[in-house]
Amino acid sequence: MSHSATPPLYTLHFWPDSASFIVRLALRLTHAPFAEVQIDRAAGALDSAAYRAMNPLGKIPAIETPDGPMFETAAILLYLSDRHAGLAPAPDSPARAAFLKWFFFTSTNLHAPVMQVFYPNRVAGPAHAEAVVAHIGAMLQDNFMVLDQMVAAEAPDWLSARPSILSFYVAVLVRWLSGFPEGHPARVTAADLPALCPILAALETSDAARQVAEVEACAPTLFTHPY
Numbered sequence: 001m002s003h004s005a006t007p008p009l010y011t012l013h014f015w016p017d018s019a020s021f022i023v024r025l026a027l028r029l030t031h032a033p034f035a036e037v038q039i040d041r042a043a044g045a046l047d048s049a050a051y052r053a054m055n056p057l058g059k060i061p062a063i064e065t066p067d068g069p070m071f072e073t074a075a076i077l078l079y080l081s082d083r084h085a086g087l088a089p090a091p092d093s094p095a096r097a098a099f100l101k102w103f104f105f106t107s108t109n110l111h112a113p114v115m116q117v118f119y120p121n122r123v124a125g126p127a128h129a130e131a132v133v134a135h136i137g138a139m140l141q142d143n144f145m146v147l148d149q150m151v152a153a154e155a156p157d158w159l160s161a162r163p164s165i166l167s168f169y170v171a172v173l174v175r176w177l178s179g180f181p182e183g184h185p186a187r188v189t190a191a192d193l194p195a196l197c198p199i200l201a202a203l204e205t206s207d208a209a210r211q212v213a214e215v216e217a218c219a220p221t222l223f224t225h226p227y
């Protein structure tokens with residue numbers, strides 16, 4: 001699927017409601033022509049030589065760029081923001097330092113543990129899955145509060161109602177954790193995050209979020225009441 005008559009600058013290999021969702025949102029902020037290819041997981045595409053050449057771990061997402069294939073969501077987001085103005089503070093901006101530390105906070109202290117609560121068996125085996133979810137879930141809830149308190153105190157432009165790679169990154173992680181039932185140790189919803197809640201509500205009304213909600217056939221309340 002291509003989004004422009006001009007040749008695509010990027011080709012995203014995606015799977016619905018996975019980490020490619022975050023890249024899909026960022027791609028729409030670039031206004032660059034791009035194509036999207038749904039990964040044929042049933043046919044084992046993640047293990048194919050062609051896919052592993054793009055993402056050696058066989059994870060989602062992968063993206064083809066003019067500079068070669070890329071994997072790792074955070075790397076892709078930063079790459080896009082370096083090439084297209086307005087997605088994050090520019091390298092010479094005084095806001096870049098603060099942005100970078102919270103961007104990497106999100107990648108390592110939110111995104112990585114989110115994957116661990118979704119795949120707890122991989123962390124310590126099936127016998128310890130419940131303990132992994134309990135411990136990592138508690139840590140995730142604490143880390144989201146740390147982020148929320150920073151937003152309350154500093155009101156940064158790069159994590160605000162104005163779409164950016166970081167605001168969408170955080171929003172999608174909250175989306176996923178909202179899908180856990182009430183009382184689940186890793187559940188985090190917009191309503192739990194007083195400073196981020198109005199930001200997430202505004203973000204889901206952005207053009208980029210509306211477009212992705214449509215192509216992914218999701219409820220428009222992508223981040224506040226996702227499932």
Ligand SMILES: N[C@@H](CCC(=O)N[C@@H](CS)C(=O)NCC(=O)O)C(=O)O
Binds near residue numbers: 058061072
């Ligand atoms: N650190 C990687 C994580 C990628 C990742 O775990 N993606 C998930 C989807 S959200 C995946 O590929 N799951 C399939 C699997 O692990 O088998 C990134 O940020 O891109």
